[in-house]
Amino acid sequence: MTLAEQFQKLLSQPNNAIVAVNRAESGPQITPVWYVWDGESFYFSTTKDRAKYRLIQHDPAISLLVEDGPTYIAAYGKAEVLEDNPEAIARKILEKYVPANKVEEYLPMTQAPGRIIVKLHPDQFVTSSQVLMQRA
Numbered sequence: 001m002t003l004a005e006q007f008q009k010l011l012s013q014p015n016n017a018i019v020a021v022n023r024a025e026s027g028p029q030i031t032p033v034w035y036v037w038d039g040e041s042f043y044f045s046t047t048k049d050r051a052k053y054r055l056i057q058h059d060p061a062i063s064l065l066v067e068d069g070p071t072y073i074a075a076y077g078k079a080e081v082l083e084d085n086p087e088a089i090a091r092k093i094l095e096k097y098v099p100a101n102k103v104e105e106y107l108p109m110t111q112a113p114g115r116i117i118v119k120l121h122p123d124q125f126v127t128s129s130q131v132l133m134q135r136a
Contacts, residue, residue: 011037014097020063021055036092042120043089075122082117
């Protein structure tokens, strides 16, 4: 399923995504993150000492929202933790958000011990226009 051009454009911009993960006895835990979208999945980075990581380990169902005012896209699905923290993905995230001349300077921080990448391959998208996709 292909996202409409306006949503592809939105996802290519350096807007933060808001990630929501389930907490057992209260409302969701929400966090802004830098991310990349590869046309199939979202990727963002976190560390093993964060609540987000522990909560995903307990319940991998997450939501992710990207908006720029009137246009938004929400994605829902199961998170997959990439413990090996692929440098290529971390680099793509940096290339989206930091000036090109700073990527190499910041890259070692993305490879620090305890840092991981979370992958979300959405089961459903909801946009400012409609429900775009729902997998069975």
